[in-house]
Amino acid sequence: MIGLIKKGLGKTLDVIKEVIPQKVQKVEKDTLEEILIESDVPYELVEEIIYYLPPQDRVEEKDVKRVLKSYFIYDKPKESVCEKPFVNLVIGVNGAGKTTTIAKLANNYKKSGAKVLLGASDTFRAAAIEQLTRWANKLDIPIVSTKQGHDPSAVAFDAISSGKAKGVDHVIIDTAGRLHNQTNLSNELKKIVRICDKAKSGAPNRKILVLDGTQGTSAINQAKAFNEIVGVDAIVITKLDGTAKGGSLFAIAKELKLPIIYVGVGEGEDDLIPFDADEYIDTILSSIFIRDDG
Numbered sequence: 244m245i246g247l248i249k250k251g252l253g254k255t256l257d258v259i260k261e262v263i264p265q266k267v268q269k270v271e272k273d274t275l276e277e278i279l280i281e282s283d284v285p286y287e288l289v290e291e292i293i294y295y296l297p298p299q300d301r302v303e304e305k306d307v308k309r310v311l312k313s314y315f316i317y318d319k320p321k322e323s324v325c326e327k328p329f330v331n332l333v334i335g336v337n338g339a340g341k342t343t344t345i346a347k348l349a350n351n352y353k354k355s356g357a358k359v360l361l362g363a364s365d366t367f368r369a370a371a372i373e374q375l376t377r378w379a380n381k382l383d384i385p386i387v388s389t390k391q392g393h394d395p396s397a398v399a400f401d402a403i404s405s406g407k408a409k410g411v412d413h414v415i416i417d418t419a420g421r422l423h424n425q426t427n428l429s430n431e432l433k434k435i436v437r438i439c440d441k442a443k444s445g446a447p448n449r450k451i452l453v454l455d456g457t458q459g460t461s462a463i464n465q466a467k468a469f470n471e472i473v474g475v476d477a478i479v480i481t482k483l484d485g486t487a488k489g490g491s492l493f494a495i496a497k498e499l500k501l502p503i504i505y506v507g508v509g510e511g512e513d514d515l516i517p518f519d520a521d522e523y524i525d526t527i528l529s530s531i532f533i534r535d536d537g
């Protein structure tokens with residue numbers, strides 16, 4: 244696990260190394276400020292972090308850690324407290340990494356021994372249906388799909404119904420990230436949510452918003468828009484491996500007040516790791532501070 248988050252943060256850690264080539268016992272606040280800015284923590288937030296540190300010019304790891312940790316206080320939604328199947332609805336803009344994240348999540352579930360079923364409710368593009376179908380075949384997981392242009396809500400309904408009939412543990416539903424216009428997208432997502440509840444009362448049990456990590460903090464406005472449309476329960480940040488903007492997670496957590504549940508660190512089915520704030524902060528701090536264990 245440590246290795247994976249380190250892999251995901253590789254580019255961010257490279258940037259930190261450029262600012263501070265030698266690790267230190269105590270870091271100058273000016274240097275810390277530069278590190279945070281370079282890794283895409285917005286300036287106001289950097290100022291706030293510095294403000295909450297002890298008054299000395301140079302600060303210790305434990306103090307920095309305490310302040311950084313305070314941004315990740317949002318509880319993860321519980322997964323087990325509902326009747327089967329647990330329904331995940333995955334939303335986000337085109338290209339954010341929804342379909343790939345669904346494949347990774349399904350793979351995680353399957354590896355833990357759970358039964359999974361996918362619903363291909365991005366019916367806007369034929370390629371989207373084909374992409375999810377390829378993953379379903381590769382992972383040997385059942386999928387409910389239809390032809391391009393058909394009603395995505397009907398697919399969601401059928402997927403949940405089929406999941407119930409088959410006794411699966413998790414249904415994961417893909418959605419379109421772009422339609423002819425924003426109003427269409429908004430209406431479609433709302434309808435999918437309503438129809439999920441018709442298929443199983445209380446579904447979707449979790450609405451996961453997928454954000455492209457290479458966009459850094461500019462993903463925040465996008466997230467707010469989706470949150471207004473259907474309400475978001477949890478965030479997945481993808482493509483952390485492709486960006487030096489690893490610090491944007493602080494702003495995302497603070498601004499959205501939502502838990503980050505996973506981060507994507509590659510394009511393969513095993514490249515989704517549960518997000519653990521302690522580990523994330525530890526990995527960043529380990530490239531700044533000298534530690535007894537090296």
Ligand SMILES: Nc1nc2c(ncn2[C@@H]2O[C@H](COP(=O)(O)OP(=O)(O)O)[C@@H](O)[C@H]2O)c(=O)[nH]1
Nearest residue numbers: 337338339340341342343481482507508509510
């Ligand atoms: N490097 C990297 N690429 C990713 C990750 N997640 C998704 N991608 C790639 O991003 C592109 C768009 O992903 P896709 O799942 O199709 O996005 P969607 O339009 O939201 O469904 C694809 O080429 C994926 O392979 C990730 O965590 N790391």
Ligand SMILES: [Mg+2]
Nearest residue numbers: 341342365371
């Ligand atoms: Mg897709």
